[in-house]
Amino acid sequence: MCSPEVQENTGDLIEGSKFRWKKGELIGHGAIGKVYMGLNFETGEMMAVKQVDLGEHFGPQAAEELKAMDQEIHIFSMISHPNLVRYYGMEKTSTQFFIFLEYVSGGSIATMLRKFGAFSEQMVSNFTAQIVDGLHYLHSQSICHRDIKAANILYSNDGVVKLADFGTAKKIADVMNMSTGLKSLVGTPYMMAPEVIRQTGHGPPADIWSLACVIWEMATTKHPFTQYTDRMVAMYNIAHAKAPPNPPETLSEIAQDFVRKCMIIEAPRRASTKQLLEHPFIGEG
Incomplete structure (x- = not known):
């Protein structure tokens, strides 16, 4: 999965150079980040999309969560196993940060x-x-x-x-x-x-x-x-x-x-x- 251009969530299809996806319902949230359902419009695969909005009030707590997300991406880039959640890719813009992960249907x-x-x-x-x-x-x-x-x-x-x-x-x-x-x-x-x-x-x-x-x-x-x-x-x-x-x-x-x-x-x-x-x-x- 590559990194398409990210648009503000309006419910519209998000177009990228190599794949298109659409954000769905909110399914979870962290200290500052949120997790949404996502749909890859090319493969039809459901995804879990972690999102952090980088607003003007971006403070130490947000910086710490972004650091954790960077760490998570670093680890995900090195691993692949049936009993680990799959990593599809990430994208970062000046206003938002996304991690695309396997959607696991049953919850925790x-x-x-x-x-x-x-x-x-x-x-x-x-x-x-x-x-x-x-x-x-x-x-x-x-x-x-x-x-x-x-x-x-x-x-x-x-x-x-x-x-x-x-x-x-x-x-x-x-x-x-x-x-x-x-x-x-x-x-x-x-x-x-x-x-x-x-x-x-x-x-x-x-x-x-x-x-x-x-x-x-x-x-x-x-x-x-x-x-x-x-x-x-x-x-x-x-x-x-x-x-x-x-x-x-x-x-x-x-x-x-x-x-x-x-x-x-x-x-x-x-x-x-x-x-x-x-x-x-x-x-x-």
């Missing part, structure tokens, strides 16, 4: 949990296998997602799970060297690994910890630290924990073992995606 896992409640263990296993497959690909490319959570995992109507939102993802030279790993405090508080909160350096194992938190959500509709209603209190206790929380009792022993291998306080001891793919909780599928 977080939305599904709100609508239908906790998933069956078979469904958790199926979704987890796909999430791990996507993470295994990212980690093999030395990329950390850094914000794995139910809201950032999309589900299509044909049962395919896709990781989305790569605005905080990073590519690092040596992801296993925790002394030189990423040290910025990013992610969602209740999903953060201890080393992320402590800012002592983190890499792919931080994604594995967050994966366990997502399994927790899928199995119970709640994150594993519900006893802490205040986010700062939760972060303090996660950072200083001597042992991880016990897995949900509703899960089978095999599933609980999988969660335990993901939620080890010492990051280097956590299971890798390669090891998780061989675990009987998802490997037998």
Whole structure:
């Protein structure tokens, strides 16, 4: 996908040198950006179009979101996998910034949990296998997602799970060297690994910890630290924990073992995606 000339959204067909598209209904929004349905008028394919309007009141918050979008584009340009949202292209003008992405019809896992409640263990296993497959690909490319959570995992109507939102993802030279790993405090508080909160350096194992938190959500509709209603209190206790929380009792022993291998306080001891793919909780599928 190339970059056509962008016009103000009037509902009209937007003509470009190599393809034409039209903006549809608003389907989501961020701090300053919005996400619209889009239709490629040459292929007939639906798209999700992230848009940021660059007005005269463009301030630090907008600049930070644009930085995240630039980072997302950089990561998207390097990846391609069935369990990652596809990237079609971007365009930037003096007034607007767009990212064109695959439209995933079912919405997020977080939305599904709100609508239908906790998933069956078979469904958790199926979704987890796909999430791990996507993470295994990212980690093999030395990329950390850094914000794995139910809201950032999309589900299509044909049962395919896709990781989305790569605005905080990073590519690092040596992801296993925790002394030189990423040290910025990013992610969602209740999903953060201890080393992320402590800012002592983190890499792919931080994604594995967050994966366990997502399994927790899928199995119970709640994150594993519900006893802490205040986010700062939760972060303090996660950072200083001597042992991880016990897995949900509703899960089978095999599933609980999988969660335990993901939620080890010492990051280097956590299971890798390669090891998780061989675990009987998802490997037998």
